Structure formats: C-alpha cells, structure tokens
Amino acid sequence: MSPVEITSRGRIYSYTVNYQRWLPELDVPFAIVLVEFPDYPGVRVVGRLRGCPPEDIAIDDEVEVGFEPGPGGYAIPSFVAVADAR
Amino acid sequence: MGPDRFEQHVVISGVGQSVIGRQVDRSGFQLTLDAVLAAIDDAGLTVDDIDGLAMFPGGGVANLPGYANGNLYEVQDALRITTTWRQGQVEGMSLPFSAPAQAVATGQARHAVIWRTVKEGSAARRAGGRPAYGANKPVAEGSMAWWLPLGALSPVCHVAPFATRYMHEYGVTREQLAWIPVTQRAHAARNPNAVYRTPLSVEEYMESRMISSPICLYDCDVPADGATAIVVSAVDTVPDLRAPVRIAAMAGVIDQRPSWEQWEDMGRVGYATAAAMWNRTDLTPDDVHVAQLYDGFTIEAVWWLEAMGFCGTGEAGSFVEGGKRISLDGQLPLNTWGGQLSGGRLHAGFGHTAEAVRQLRGEAGERQVPGAEVAAIGNVGGYEAGAALLTSL
Numbered sequence: 001m002s003p004v005e006i007t008s009r010g011r012i013y014s015y016t017v018n019y020q021r022w023l024p025e026l027d028v029p030f031a032i033v034l035v036e037f038p039d040y041p042g043v044r045v046v047g048r049l050r051g052c053p054p055e056d057i058a059i060d061d062e063v064e065v066g067f068e069p070g071p072g073g074y075a076i077p078s079f080v081a082v083a084d085a086r
Numbered sequence: 087m088g089p090d091r092f093e094q095h096v097v098i099s100g101v102g103q104s105v106i107g108r109q110v111d112r113s114g115f116q117l118t119l120d121a122v123l124a125a126i127d128d129a130g131l132t133v134d135d136i137d138g139l140a141m142f143p144g145g146g147v148a149n150l151p152g153y154a155n156g157n158l159y160e161v162q163d164a165l166r167i168t169t170t171w172r173q174g175q176v177e178g179m180s181l182p183f184s185a186p187a188q189a190v191a192t193g194q195a196r197h198a199v200i201w202r203t204v205k206e207g208s209a210a211r212r213a214g215g216r217p218a219y220g221a222n223k224p225v226a227e228g229s230m231a232w233w234l235p236l237g238a239l240s241p242v243c244h245v246a247p248f249a250t251r252y253m254h255e256y257g258v259t260r261e262q263l264a265w266i267p268v269t270q271r272a273h274a275a276r277n278p279n280a281v282y283r284t285p286l287s288v289e290e291y292m293e294s295r296m297i298s299s300p301i302c303l304y305d306c307d308v309p310a311d312g313a314t315a316i317v318v319s320a321v322d323t324v325p326d327l328r329a330p331v332r333i334a335a336m337a338g339v340i341d342q343r344p345s346w347e348q349w350e351d352m353g354r355v356g357y358a359t360a361a362a363m364w365n366r367t368d369l370t371p372d373d374v375h376v377a378q379l380y381d382g383f384t385i386e387a388v389w390w391l392e393a394m395g396f397c398g399t400g401e402a403g404s405f406v407e408g409g410k411r412i413s414l415d416g417q418l419p420l421n422t423w424g425g426q427l428s429g430g431r432l433h434a435g436f437g438h439t440a441e442a443v444r445q446l447r448g449e450a451g452e453r454q455v456p457g458a459e460v461a462a463i464g465n466v467g468g469y470e471a472g473a474a475l476l477t478s479l
Contacts, residue, residue, distance in 0.1 A: 016246035
C-alpha cells in the first residue's frame with residue numbers, strides 16, 4: 001500500500017455549509033465538500049471549498065484540488081470551484 | 087433464523103432514569119446512581135442481585151464535553167456489590183445493551199446493568215453553546231483527522247453531507263422532514279420528563295437558523311443532563327422480575343466503510359443491520375406497533391424508517407409528511423417520548439430503549455400507544471449501528 005498523487009479534477013459527492021461558530025475564532029459560514037475522483041474509484045477526500053458562494057454549490061460540480069493554511073502551520077485539503085463547470 | 091439465538095436467553099428487566107433536564111444540579115456520579123438504582127428497583131430486584139456492570143462509553147474518556155459516565159469501579163464501590171462481569175464500551179457498541187445481553191446469555195452474569203450519563207446540557211451552558219470536539223481535543227487524530235482541521239468540529243458537520251446526498255437522490259424536502267421533529271414535539275408534550283414540551287410548527291422549523299446545511303436547529307437533538315440505566319437479566323429469572331420484556335431479535339452490522347466521510351452510499355444507511363435483525367425473527371415490519379429510532383439528527387430517524395422497511399427507500403418524506411402516520415394514533419408511532427430532539431440527548435439509544443420497554447408494559451402514561459406489543463429500536467445507523475425488536479412477555 002502506498003500513496004497516490006492525484007492532480008486531476010474531482011467531483012462533489014456531497015457537501016454541507018457550516019453556519020455554527022463552534023469556536024470563537026472560527027469564521028463562518030464555510031463550505032465542506034466530499035470529493036470523488038472519476039479516475040480513482042474508491043477515493044473520497046473531504047475538504048473546504050472556495051471560489052464560489054456557498055449557496056451555489058451543487059452535487060456533481062467539478063472542483064480543482066488545492067490546499068490552504070491550516071492550524072499549526074500545516075496545509076489542509078481544500079478544493080476550488082471550477083467556474084465554467086456548469 | 088437459527089435454532090438458538092443468544093437474545094432468547096435474556097430479557098430486559100428494568101429501565102431507570104434520573105431527573106432529566108437542560109441543566110440538572112447533580113453530579114454525573116449522582117445521576118448515574120439515581121438511574122442505576124431506579125432501574126434495579128424497576129426490575130423488581132435489589133442491588134445485591136446485580137453481578138454485571140457496564141457503561142457506554144467506557145474508559146472514562148471525555149469524548150465530548152459533558153460525557154459524564156464516570157468510572158465503573160466507583161459505581162461498583164457505591165453499590166457494594168460483587169461483579170462477575172464488567173465492561174466499558176468505546177467502540178463496537180451496536181445497541182449498548184447488546185454486550186450485557188451476550189454476557190448474561192453466556193452465563194457470565196445473571197443481572198447486568200448498563201448506564202449512560204450525560205451532562206451535555208451543563209457543558210453547553212459553560213461553553214456558551216453546543217460543545218465541539220475542538221474544545222477538548224486540540225490534536226486531530228483517528229477518524230476525526232480529516233474533519234477537525236477543516237473546522238468541522240461537531241457531529242452535525244459529519245452527518246449533514248448524508249442528508250444533503252439523501253435529499254438530492256430522492257427529492258425529499260426539508261418541509262417534509264420537518265414533520266419528524268414537529269410530531270415528536272407533540273409527543274414530548276405528553277411526556278413530563280421531556281426537555282422541550284411546547285408545540286413546534288413546520289413554519290418555526292423552516293424559519294429556524296441553519297447549523298450545517300441542510301440540518302437546522304430543530305434537526306439537532308437537545309443537549310441535556312441525565313442518566314439512563316438498563317438491566318438485562320437471564321430468562322430463567324423471569325419469575326423474580328416485575329415486568330420484563332423479551333428481545334425478539336437484535337443485530338449490528340457495518341457493511342460500508344466505517345467512517346463519516348467514506349461511507350459509500352450516503353443515501354442508504356442501516357440496511358445491513360435492519361436486514362440482519364429481520365433475519366433473526368418471524369416478525370415483519372407490519373407487526374411493529376411503536377418505533378423508537380435514533381434521532382441525534384432528524385436524518386438518522388429517516389435512515390431507520392427506510393432501512394427497517396417501514397417505508398421504501400427515498401419514501402420517508404412522503405411517509406412522515408403531515409405527521410399522521412408517525413403520531414400516537416398513526417400506523418407507526420415514532421419516538422413517543424419526544425426522541426432526543428425534544429426529550430433530550432440521552433444518547434446511544436438509551437432513551438429509546440427505556441421508552442420501548444415502557445410502551446410494551448403499558449406504562450407510558452399519557453403517551454401510551456394502546457396495545458403496543460412489538461417495538462423497534464434503532465441506534466445511530468452510520469458507521470456504528472444497532473437495532474432490536476422488543477416484545478411484551
């Protein structure tokens with residue numbers, strides 16, 4: 001078993017937009033997407049989505065892989081909406 | 087159906103609860119003992135009859151703020167009893183009384199008590215809102231490693247994508263699913279121990295604030311303080327018991343990837359568990375008089391309605407719409423104590439089990455379903471799941 005690098009676009013399997021401020025420093029709202037990759041069956045990655053207003057997200061939308069700064073100096077999985085996907 | 091099933095060798099003999107409320111001015115240890123002693127008394131037993139102790143979750147771990155089971159040994163010490171079987175469950179709970187039932191069925195104990203104690207109402211008040219994982223778990227690890235760094239700090243964020251996907255696949259609407267919390271609130275009005283008892287309307291539901299879409303405030307169970315205890319006894323002790331109920335079947339199957347984000351088919355949850363349960367009995371969904379289905383969130387009750395076959399896949403919206411079918415005089419009275427949505431988040435099916443036992447005994451007061459002889463229970467449904475059918479003796 002070894003890691004596989006995926007750089008292709010993914011497709012949104014499902015999502016949620018979180019509105020609740022669980023911790024004082026948490027900026028809301030933000031979108032969380034569950035992304036699958038058509039060329040890599042069985043892979044699903046959860047991350048935030050940026051690049052489109054939360055109310056415009058839809059299942060099956062295409063997204064690009066990205067990362068963004070996370071807690072403790074680490075990068076966390078993130079996705080970027082593909083503007084011309086629909 | 088196999089010739090010999092472990093659940094035939096046991097009965098649920100007692101259920102007991104502490105005072106339940108948003109904030110109760112008693113320690114978790116006090117609440118635990120209140121419930122344990124009440125359950126033993128309810129069974130018609132005395133403390134010295136108890137030889138098995140279990141709690142969910144175990145380990146004294148504070149999984150979330152307000153998990154207040156305490157320590158199993160302190161409870162044994164308080165009771166001054168001898169135990170031949172003990173267990174604290176963290177993972178693999180199914181329905182939590184499943185393990186005590188197995189212990190009793192295999193002769194490791196005669197009368198086992200399991201309890202669940204929460205002080206999540208008090209924890210929420212202290213936190214200034216519903217406590218989140220990040221509040222006491224600064225390091226993301228295990229199953230939460232992919233979620234917590236995103237700010238998905240509460241179970242609601244992990245369950246919400248299931249609801250999004252389900253509603254997308256089957257065209258079910260929030261207006262339809264609103265009838266679950268609305269109808270359960272009407273049931274809670276008849277339960278003096280429920281946390282929220284004032285009427286709730288579909289309009290109020292639709293106007294309530296979104297927590298993590300499509301899950302709104304009234305789709306979330308209410309953090310509470312309280313404890314529930316369940317006594318499981320050997321079937322040959324039935325003559326000594328006040329009002330036992332049978333376990334006709336129970337099962338807990340995980341057939342998809344056990345993770346909130348990896349579960350393959352988010353539109354279908356609990357099916358393998360429900361199928362395994364029905365395979366252990368001659369009863370059918372039409373035989374069920376009352377359903378106590380886990381409702382940490384509204385969508386979880388939807389899973390069980392469909393998985394257990396009370397309606398078809400994707401049909402829960404039309405099944406619950408208008409509330410008639412799931413009301414006290416409907417074809418399948420649902421969460422007759424108000425469920426966790428209105429009765430309080432007693433967690434892990436404990437409140438549901440206590441209510442099922444009361445209904446089967448005819449001891450549910452103003453919310454009694456006449457002639458209830460078969461009750462279905464579901465717990466969680468996602469990557470942990472347990473289901474049981476209880477019947478009157």
